[in-house]
Amino acid sequence: MRTTQKFRIPNIEQYKQKLLFWGQQFNEVVWLDSNDYRNQYSSYNAVLAVDAFTCIQTDYYNAFDKLKEYQSITKDWLFGYLTYDLKNAVERLESKNFDGLEFPDLFFFQPKKLFLIKDDEVEVHYLGAVDDEMEEDLKDIEALDVASETHISSPNNVKVKLRMHKDEYFEKVNAVLEHIHRGDIYEANFCQEFYAEDTEIHPLETYLKLDAISKPPFATFLRLNDKYLMSASPERYIKKEGLKITSQPIKGTAKRSQNPKEDLLLKEQLSKDEKERSENIMIVDLVRNDLAHTATKGSVVVEELCEVYTYPQVHQMVSTVTSQIEASTNPVDVIATTFPMGSMTGAPKISAMQIIEALEDTKRGLYSGAVGYFSPQGDFDFNVVIRSILYNAEKRYVSYSVGGAITAKSNPLNEYEECLVKAKAMREVLEN
Template sequence: MRKHRSFKINSLLQSKNALFQWSRAHQEVAWLDSNSHQDPYSSFEACLAVGTSHIITDVDELQTFMKLEKDWLFGYFSYDFKNELEELTSNNFDTLGFPVLQFFHPNKIIIVDEGHLHFKYLDAFANEIDADYAEIIKYQSTDTPKKGIDPIKIRMRIHKDAYFEKANQFLEHIHRGDIYEANFCQEFFAEEVSIDPWETYNKLNAISEPPFAAFIKLDDRYLMCASPERYIKKTGQKVISQPIKGTAPRGKNEEEDERIKIALTKDKKERAENIMITDLVRNDLSKSALKGSVQVDELCKVYTFKQVHQLISTIVSKVSKDKNQAQLIKETFPMGSMTGAPKISAMKIIEELEETKRGLYSGTVGYFDPHGNFDFNVVIRSILYNATKKYVSFSVGSAITSKSNPENEYQECLLKAKAMRTVLEEG
């Protein structure tokens, strides 16, 4: 059982900053931030979960916990969770070492919403609410000194010539009819480096201010995520997925920006990418949906973020009241926007041609709540860090289709890499 208390806040930004800085003292941290984006499916402004006596790294244990405990869980499924769902393997190079899945049952949850901090503490920690609130207020009233980040020299795992060669191999598979589309990703990395994950996240989030930002600390591994994409959400019997496919840069002025948006909506290649993945998501949701309930609410709608324009589609369905949450994840994972179509064939070819194991990149971070609901993002536009190995990494990708030009795909990857690279290289 949890004790609930609420406190009114005066400044949303100050309260969020204070809460995030307060989390530094904890071993397990999950911070989810909507950056004040509002859509029909928003859950809260931000949420912090800290502390635990129970970490789950096995899907069977995850399902058992949700069935018996009916309480909050925060964590992630890495991309390699696919290997537990299909006859697939991942033998590529991996330095980050994130577990396939990892969730924790938090001692303390603080939700920022509707002008209040909502404390939801396990009964054993309820007597700490007042003291914790007082500490958070101190952070709010004190300017936290900004720590400088030493610039880091980023290296590319795949150089341009090798990228072109691999992109053309993807195209050969497409022309043979093995696949229609594949999301080809490449890693950027640095070795023997130390970073401040909290400051790194703050800088990355400030550049993009996306709707599905996340910070995770579990053991010595960190995720700093500025994701614009929702993978899947369940609220009651309704299920929502919002895949992104189609990217264009922001313009230098309002007039150019509008021209770019219009061009993106009319771009046949970008629309084809999005429509293929929308169809794949419709198929995934239909596995558990009530008959006739799968609908496309938005198709190829332009959403604008600080650095890019994106084409986003919204697909919804309805499931039975007793639908198992983890089973719904299993039926739709990994998200089609990060694989391609057909999904199994695309994932096999991806493993052959990519140089590194994706790990948590292109996996998903989020939460399960006590009422059978959940919300998960897509781990893109993210920095991953193994503090013990002093290894920092980020990956980016683009969709290869029959209409793809390797040079254009390469430039799209550089555009997507810009925010992470700026944060790490400019310090």
């Protein structure tokens, strides 16, 4: 049972900062922030979940069955992540590439303390075991002096290295194109890692800088002991609200311009770009097929096709696909039958995953996985882990990866330049 309290806050942005700083004392933290992007698909402005009462941590083997059992037994709020390598749990695949980060394949926890922010209202949920701490915690949060906390102790000065150099990237994209021309696949999302070894960063300050540059609708700060995710994700993977399922794949990216006329032209060019539209439509077809596994007959609908959304760093082409499920459908089954998300794999999905596994140098891990939550009612909401910095503090290893969809119309140089556009914010934050 949870003790709940609701109250209004006059300065919600300041309260969000106080909450995030207060949460740093815990070993298990999930912070989700919409940066005030509000539309018909939104639930909360921001959420903070901290301090595990129970948890599940496992490798990919039978991972979704274990998660289903944990979610069914707990029937409470659960927060955590799914790594890309859970693909090995749903198909006969493997992940043998280099892994400098070593995140567990799946982790979820039942938070003792939970804060849900919607508009100017804060809803606090404390488990019975700690509900006597609520009043003192709320006083501590209110008393926090954010101005004194937000000084940058030392700017990052990270020497970022390329796991894959430009010529090798071109060779590998051409190898993907050979598979496409042979008819093995139509599209593959091919990724590369940028990394730094023997490096120390301040995770929260790094997240705040990244968030300030990007202001994305699915920002995430996650901590699991000595492992951190700082994410400026613009993409929702999948959401369940009642019996409605919503997936919003992104495919198609254009840079921004400070010149308003040029910026509008870049947006219009993206909306009409045949290559970008074809990428997006291929993934929409894949998502429709994935959702059909659990959908009631005839309920899969494309609500938005190739809509262009604008964010501080980039314009993005987003589609929205929805379906309805039966009340008897287990929520974890909806995730297991759609994972990994099509925007990070390609089509056909299994062949694309086999090809990119063979060509990429790095195990993706949490990159191109998902972070989110289950509610006590079995609803859920998960983002796609892109535009993200990952950090293993014990190993002093920092990493970010970027990728793009390779199709028959792809030009290796253009794809490489698109990767650099996507990497810009992470590189700025790390290299100062």
